[in-house]
Amino acid sequence: MNEIWIKMQSYFANSLDEYLTSLGEHISISLLSLLVAAMIGIPLGYLCIRYGRSKRWIVGIFQVLRIIPSLAVLILLIPIMGTGVRPAMTALVLLAIPSILMNTADGFEQVPKFMLETAAGMGMTQRQIFWKVKVPLAVPYILTGARTAMIEIIASATIAAKIGAGGLGGIIFTGLGLNRTDLLLVGGVSVALLSILAGVIFNLLDRIFMRYKYTGKGEKRKMRSKMKRAAAACLCMVMLISLTACGGNKDSDAKGNKEAEKSSVIRVGSKDFTEGMIVSEIYALALEDAGYQVERVFDIAGSVIHTSIVNDEIDLYPEYTGTGLLSVLGMDLITDPQEVYDTVKDEYEKQFQLTWLDYSQANDGQGLVIRTDLAKELGIKTISDLQKHASELRFASQGEFNEREDGIPALEKTYGKFDWKSSKVYDGGLKYEVLSSDEADVTPAYTTEGPLADKDKFTLLEDDKHVWPPYNLAPVVRDNILKANPDIADILNAISAKMDTESITALNAKVDVEKEDYEDVASEYYESIK
Amino acid sequence: MSVPAIEFKDVSKTFDGSGYYAVDHVSFSIEEGGFITILGSSGCGKTTLLKMVNRLYEPDEGKILLFGEDTSEVDVVKLRRRIGYVIQQTGLFPHMTIADNVATVPKLLKWDKQRIEARVNELLKMVGLEPEEFKKRYPSQLSGGQQQRVGLARALAVEPKIMLMDEPFGAVDAITRIGLQEELLRIHSGLKRTFLLVTHDIHEAFKLGTKVMIMNQGKICQFDTPANIIHDPADEFTAALIRSAREQEKLWEGYV
Numbered sequence: 001m002n003e004i005w006i007k008m009q010s011y012f013a014n015s016l017d018e019y020l021t022s023l024g025e026h027i028s029i030s031l032l033s034l035l036v037a038a039m040i041g042i043p044l045g046y047l048c049i050r051y052g053r054s055k056r057w058i059v060g061i062f063q064v065l066r067i068i069p070s071l072a073v074l075i076l077l078i079p080i081m082g083t084g085v086r087p088a089m090t091a092l093v094l095l096a097i098p099s100i101l102m103n104t105a106d107g108f109e110q111v112p113k114f115m116l117e118t119a120a121g122m123g124m125t126q127r128q129i130f131w132k133v134k135v136p137l138a139v140p141y142i143l144t145g146a147r148t149a150m151i152e153i154i155a156s157a158t159i160a161a162k163i164g165a166g167g168l169g170g171i172i173f174t175g176l177g178l179n180r181t182d183l184l185l186v187g188g189v190s191v192a193l194l195s196i197l198a199g200v201i202f203n204l205l206d207r208i209f210m211r212y213k214y215t216g217k218g219e220k221r222k223m224r225s226k227m228k229r230a231a232a233a234c235l236c237m238v239m240l241i242s243l244t245a246c247g248g249n250k251d252s253d254a255k256g257n258k259e260a261e262k263s264s265v266i267r268v269g270s271k272d273f274t275e276g277m278i279v280s281e282i283y284a285l286a287l288e289d290a291g292y293q294v295e296r297v298f299d300i301a302g303s304v305i306h307t308s309i310v311n312d313e314i315d316l317y318p319e320y321t322g323t324g325l326l327s328v329l330g331m332d333l334i335t336d337p338q339e340v341y342d343t344v345k346d347e348y349e350k351q352f353q354l355t356w357l358d359y360s361q362a363n364d365g366q367g368l369v370i371r372t373d374l375a376k377e378l379g380i381k382t383i384s385d386l387q388k389h390a391s392e393l394r395f396a397s398q399g400e401f402n403e404r405e406d407g408i409p410a411l412e413k414t415y416g417k418f419d420w421k422s423s424k425v426y427d428g429g430l431k432y433e434v435l436s437s438d439e440a441d442v443t444p445a446y447t448t449e450g451p452l453a454d455k456d457k458f459t460l461l462e463d464d465k466h467v468w469p470p471y472n473l474a475p476v477v478r479d480n481i482l483k484a485n486p487d488i489a490d491i492l493n494a495i496s497a498k499m500d501t502e503s504i505t506a507l508n509a510k511v512d513v514e515k516e517d518y519e520d521v522a523s524e525y526y527e528s529i530k
Numbered sequence: 531m532s533v534p535a536i537e538f539k540d541v542s543k544t545f546d547g548s549g550y551y552a553v554d555h556v557s558f559s560i561e562e563g564g565f566i567t568i569l570g571s572s573g574c575g576k577t578t579l580l581k582m583v584n585r586l587y588e589p590d591e592g593k594i595l596l597f598g599e600d601t602s603e604v605d606v607v608k609l610r611r612r613i614g615y616v617i618q619q620t621g622l623f624p625h626m627t628i629a630d631n632v633a634t635v636p637k638l639l640k641w642d643k644q645r646i647e648a649r650v651n652e653l654l655k656m657v658g659l660e661p662e663e664f665k666k667r668y669p670s671q672l673s674g675g676q677q678q679r680v681g682l683a684r685a686l687a688v689e690p691k692i693m694l695m696d697e698p699f700g701a702v703d704a705i706t707r708i709g710l711q712e713e714l715l716r717i718h719s720g721l722k723r724t725f726l727l728v729t730h731d732i733h734e735a736f737k738l739g740t741k742v743m744i745m746n747q748g749k750i751c752q753f754d755t756p757a758n759i760i761h762d763p764a765d766e767f768t769a770a771l772i773r774s775a776r777e778q779e780k781l782w783e784g785y786v
Contacts, residue, residue, distance in 0.1 A: 118621025121584055121694075122635050122684075123611030136625040212625050212668040 007182035023190065025166035030153045030194075033089050037096035037149055042142060044097075045104025059105070062098040070095050070156045074163055082437050083426060088160035095156055096149035103145025107138030140210045147202035154195045158187070162427035164396070164434070168194075170425045174400045264291075266481065266488070269314030270298040271305055274511045274518060275364060275448060275504060279318040279473060281522035286491050289530070310352055315481045316488070320471035321359055324348065326406065333406070337363075337470040348476065355482050357489055359474035360496035362448065362504040366406060366468045368461045369445040369452065371435050375459040382464040386442065387415045395420040396440030398428045406468060407444065414467045432458065447471075448501055450509035473499060498529045533598040534559035535692060535724040536583060541592035543578055552578040554748035555592070560741075562597075562691070565718050565725040567739035569732060569771075575748040576728045580694050583726065584613045596692065611635055614685030614693035618700040620677045622669040622684070628654070629665040632684045639688065653683040658713060675706035679713070686717070695727040699734070711738060732775045736760075744768050 012019065048058050068076075070091045077087040111134050119129045161169030168187050175183030207214065266287055270280030277298050284294045297314050306328050308314050324344035325331050331347070334340050337359070345356040368383060370393075375381070378389050386393070395418070401407040402423075412418060420442075426434050431443040432451040435458065445452065445460070452458055475492045482488060503525070510521045537559040543552050553575045560566055568576045581587045582594060585606050594601045601609060622631050629650050630637075636646045651661040657679040669677055678698060685693060698714075699707040715738065718725050729735050735742050736756040744751040744759065744767070752764035763769040 112619070114617060114619045115621050115623070117586060118615060118617055119623075121586055121610055121613075121615035121617075121621075123607050123609075123638060124634075125607050128638065133623060136623075210625070212670065 004182050004185065007180070008186055011182055011186055019171070019186070022166060022168050022170055023194075026154070026157055026160075026168045026191070026194065029085065029089060029092070029160055029165060029167055030150065030157050030198075033092035033096060033153050033157070034146065034150050036089065037093045037100055037153075038146060040093070041097045041100030041145070041149075042104050045101040045142075045145075046108055048101070048105040049108040059098075059102060062101055065094050066098045068094075071159050071162070074159060078163070078430070078433060083163040083165075083430060083434055083439055084424075085160075085165045088157070088163055088165035092153045092156060092160070096153050099148040099152070100142070100145040103141045103148075104138065107141025107145075108134060110141070111137045140206060140213060143202060143206050143210075147199060150198045150202065151195045154198055155191060158191055161425055163430060164424040164426040164439075166425070173425075173427070174403055264485070265293045265295055266316065266485070267295045267297050267314045269300055269305055269308055269317035270296070271302045271317070272299045273302075274450070274508055276302075276318060277518050278507050278511065278522050278525075279499075279504075281519055282495060282526050283316070283318065283475060283492060285523055285526045286495055286530075287488070289526075290487065290491050292485070292488075309354065309476065309478060312478070316475055316477040316492075318473050319356075319476045320364060320473060321356075322365060322469035322471035324356070324476075325469060333410075333469055335466040335469055337472055340470055341472065341474070349479075353479040355477050355479055355489075357475045357477060358493040358496045359472040360499035361501065362473045362499040363470050363501050364446050364448040364473065364504065365463075365471040367445050367447040367463065368442060369431075369435070369458050370442050370461060371438075372455065372457055372459045374441055375461075380459075380461065382462040383411070383415055383467070384464050386461055387418055390418040390420055393421055393441040394439070395423040396431055396434045396443040397423055397425050398431065398444060401444045410467050414465045448504045448508055450505065450512035453505050453509035453513070473504070495526075495529070532562065534595075535562040535564070535597060536560040536726070537595040537598075538579075539593040539595070541579075541582065541589045541594060543575075543582060543587060543589050551575075551748040553582070553589075556748075556750055557592075558743070558750060558753055560724060560726070562724055563722045565715075565738060565740045566727070566743060567735040567741075568726065568728045568743045568745060569730065569735035570745035571730060574745045576730075576745050577696055579745070580696055580726060580728050583692070583694055584610050584615060611638065611688065612690055612692070614687075614690040616678075616681050616685045616693070616695040616698045618697040620669070620681040622677055622680055624669050626668075627665065628659075628667050628669070628672070628680055629661075631669065631680060632687060634684060635687045649687060650683075653686060654680075656686070656717065657683045659683070673706075675702045675710060678702060678710060682714070682717075689721075689723075691723060693723060693725045695725065697729055698727070700729075700731075707734075714738065732771060744771065 044058060073091040073094060074087055077090055081087040081090065115133060115137075116129060119133045124132065157167050158169030158172055160167045161173055168190050171183050171187035171190075175181070175185075175187055268280050268284045268287070270276045280296070280298060284296055287294050297308075300308055300314075300317075302323075305314075305317060305319075309317060321337070321340045321344055324347075325334065325340050329344065329347050329351075331343065334343060341356065341359050348354040348356055368386065370380060370386065374393075378385075378392070380386050380389060397408075402425075403409075408418065422440075424440065426440075426443075431445060432449075434440045435443055447460060452460055474496060477488060477492075507521055507525055510516045511518045538556050541556050542554055544550065545552055556579065568579065570576045578587055582589050583596075583601075585601055588602075596604075596609075623634075626634075629647075632650045632653055633646045636649060641649070650665065654661040654664060659676065659679055664672070664676070664680075669680070672680065678701075681698070685695075699710050702710065711734065714725075714727075727738060729738075736759075739756060741754060742756055742759055743753045746767045751768050752759055754764075759768060760772060763772055
């Protein structure tokens with residue numbers, strides 16, 4: 001805990017400007033969205049009451065819209081509006097309209113008929129009745145709606161970071177990507193505090209402008225229950241955040257090895273992305289072909305799969321040599337593939353009683369991708385070329401890439417400063433989209449990603465100064481399993497011998513680009529190499 | 531003969547789809563300065579009749595004249611600003627202070643601030659509320675009786691020649707009601723105003739009214755002074771009404 005505290009302090013010391021920018025973006029997106037939502041929701045809410053019959057279907061439409069998660073709205077909007085602040089705001093506005101609309105409608109509806117009749121009886125014109133009686137009596141309801149909307153917007157604005165609209169979400173996603181609790185806490189707590197602050201401000205507004213509500217005795221009780229609700233909401237928030245913060249930090253204490261083996265059932269693990277699942281499926285098929293019973297334990301988060309195999313929850317899984325070296329062992333950077341492999345093989349054996357079988361030529365390492373037309377135009381083939389042209393190019397970063405040791409910091413150490421024309425953060429899943437739609441020119445990528453199979457569109461730049469370690473795929477197997485079933489080594493080594501970067505990229509493309517089933521793709525490939 | 535303050539000429543009103551007359555071909559005239567109470571059971575058309583005076587309802591047939599002027603030819607907003615209007619639920623605006631509530635019509639007429647303030651103080655005193663104590667409060671901080679006093683003050687703000695009151699004391703307790711009735715009589719006696727008060731309470735009708743209008747099923751049964759009605763009821767309905775009031779009185783006779 002103490003460690004996290006120190007990390008947070010150093011984050012604020014080093015990146016205060018960045019933090020304040022994110023905070024500013026978050027607040028301005030939230031306020032603008034609220035404003036737009038109010039400009040739509042309040043008149044619509046009034047019209048609902050004015051023209052009674054329309055209420056049901058207007059409310060109905062927005063209720064349905066609200067059910068669609070904001071993230072889905074964002075993704076749906078990308079083909080229409082692209083990425084950036086506009087689609088993010090659109091999603092937030094859609095989210096906020098229903099509560100404003102419905103509360104406005106309620107507000108106008110609750111004004112008693114007799115009150116309007118006395119107002120008319122005293123000689124107020126329709127316009128005066130509207131502004132002097134209806135509106136003031138509806139405002140407290142509208143404020144309640146706006147407060148609910150504001151809190152929802154602030155919470156949901158975190159996802160704006162997924163499509164390059166900035167905000168505190170960027171810090172949270174970076175924290176998730178790097179598994180850094182300090183960043184998760186900084187981002188999450190900031191969002192929570194903003195929500196609470198917004199609630200407090202709205203309550204104050206209500207108190208200042210609606211003084212009459214807080215004079216009678218009955219109203220006080222209402223107020224108290226309101227505060228209770230606010231407090232409950234805050235509590236839920238804090239709990240949610242601490243959950244997200246702790247979720248990524250699962251305990252890693254090993255349970256120790258079990259000596260006995262579970263007969264001949266082999267548990268094959270997989271990381272939770274396409275390539276991991278395809279390769280694991282290929283391993284599984286090969287083992288089944290050799291007569292083993294296989295239990296598939298797929299979809300394990302990359303950050304916990306090592307813990308899973310050490311804890312005897314799986315028996316083997318495909319790992320990358322570079323990941324073993326840097327992330328698991330925490331050793332210094334080596335860039336020669338053979339040397340990396342030898343190092344991890346030795347250390348895994350010593351530290352974890354795990355065996356690295358032969359590594360394949362398939363290298364899923366870090367890379368930088370540029371649009372092919374631009375690469376041809378500017379004559380960029382290597383990262384050195386890229387660095388020279390950086391000031392003409394827009395960079396689409398992903399969450400942690402700007403922070404990660406082997407991301408921008410490593411690049412700049414070797415190649416010199418990258419003075420991008422602009423640099424925005426997007427969700428990793430959108431990077432090719434962003435490049436295709438000409439919203440950015442360069443993005444970090446992994447070297448076997450499916451879309452890279454289309455070389456007319458995307459060009460992977462050569463890492464000519466070898467910043468990045470190799471990430472060769474190889475099976476990692478528990479020693480005791482291998483001892484009990486020595487033929488596993490031959491079975492899996494035969495597969496590794498056939499795999500290379502190009503074939504893996506093609507497999508990824510079939511699943512990610514052509515939307516085929518990963519199991520079909522894996523079995524088709526396995527049949528072809530068997 | 532002077533021009534009557536209020537005159538109904540063969541006025542009828544039906545509500546959409548009801549199929550019967552809420553007010554059924556009614557004619558009468560009221561001299562200026564009278565305190566007229568309209569008595570009847572609920573649904574007899576008394577409230578409808580009252581609301582046609584300030585055109586909250588428009589008559590389907592017939593004419594209504596105020597001081598000889600056909601109301602349908604006057605601008606409705608101007609007409610209403612000249613008529614005081616009080617209802618049972620008071621209709622005080624909860625978001626305005628007592629002073630602002632009372633000043634509603636003067637403000638609509640754009641009186642200057644000092645005149646408004648002086649008038650508010652005068653009115654609150656007139657209805658028995660200490661201005662300094664009540665001006666800055668909100669309606670929810672007042673008792674039902676006090677709220678009705680404010681409603682009265684508000685209706686009297688621009689010295690209307692005609693006051694319309696729809697069961698103003700229907701929602702206050704018996705003791706408060708008697709106090710308010712006395713207050714209302716006092717206010718009426720000091721000014722030459724025409725008061726029209728709707729009630730279903732026979733005691734209230736006969737106590738307050740210089741003349742009482744008894745209504746049943748949209749028609750006027752009798753319109754006369756309390757003494758004449760009691761001595762000489764015009765029809766069976768009126769006679770029954772008076773009998774029932776006397777029956778009630780008997781309840782008290784055994785407890786001398």
